[in-house]
Amino acid sequence: MAASDPALQELLPLTPAVFHVLLALSSGPRHGYAIMKDVEALTEGQMVMGPGTLYGTIKRMLPADLIEETEAPAGEDLDDRPRRFYQLTDHGRHLLAAEAIRLERLVRAARARQVLRGAG
């Protein structure tokens, strides 16, 4: 399924929470807390997901086949905390790409209108 697929386009735009979770998982499987840390780092601290928001989002993404549970990656430092690891599905990866393309178009349009000039 390509990012331009009409079925994917219907799901856009994604909510910020879904987009950030997908983006965090794009570099490999992670558990909930690691997803939050990654989102925090990706957004330079602008977006901090609380546990309720994060697991509520995950709960809705699982039946939508955007992410799936997986085993802990090899070499992962497992402590005694309860952990569940998640990874992107193919559908989730395509949807992330479609949303990124949509956002890229918007940024391009903003650049063309010189919105970003002098914005730092």
Add this chain to the structure above:
Amino acid sequence: MNHLVKLSRRLYRALLVLYPVEFRRDYGPLLAAFFEERWAEWLASGRRWPLLRLWWPTIIDLVVSALVERLDGNRRNTMSWRFWLLWILASIAGWLTAGLLTYILVLPIVTLLIGGALVSALHTLILQRITAPVQWWRYALPLNVASWLLPLAFYPGASWSPAAILLPWQRLSGLVPIIAILALSLFSILLMGIVQGFALRPLLRSPWRWAPVPGATLLVAVAVVAGLSYSLLPLVANLAQSGTFSMALPSSGFISPTVVRELGMVWTGLNLFIVIVAGAGYGVVTGAAFVTLTASDGNGKRWVLA
């Protein structure tokens, strides 16, 4: 600090009760572990005011996400018989209170008609696919009308003039019509509750969930206005009829016209206050109930439970 950390952990675990049972069962341990890991990280980082700086966003996250989970409600189960019966009883009790308030506040029939029509129209326009209330009003409206008109027909002193139909209590006095009206009203209220209960029967078999209603704010606003109209219309009608504000409310049968006249402005002012508060309160309660107490089955069909 250690006892504060322990207390915070316990408190957070206790607050997880805000989430629906299913969500708590599936994600409760993960939520608690997340919170504790965040705590450990913040304490290790040596940031100032960790207690305040961690709890403030945690509370917001907890309240907002718990609300979302409850509204989004993955309650895919069917409604239990116990819940269904409780709902019908609560509905009857609610209508009974509303009915008694109606009689105590001496509201005219025209407001019931206008209110019913308004609510039905609003349901059609705003709630769209929610058909049960419209269906329900089809039963409720004739019953309401009957509860007002039948005593007029049977009571010898009653007249069928427009004023008597609009403000029937003004012409009625004595125990017989009052008992007749109350008996008919009680009957209609019980019947309304049963009709409403039967309308919800499919939820006993089909999966259902709570569902937020689009246009909810508008509905609450209109319900408040409708509630105020319910209450203020008799005042306006009476003012137009008598030309004076001292008899702003018609006598109710429970309170004699003489007492009303003697109490004069004090009585009027007190009633005005009660009427406005009751009207606005009625609107808020009705609107809020329609907003929150909505159920939806797996096929997208919806019911208003209030």
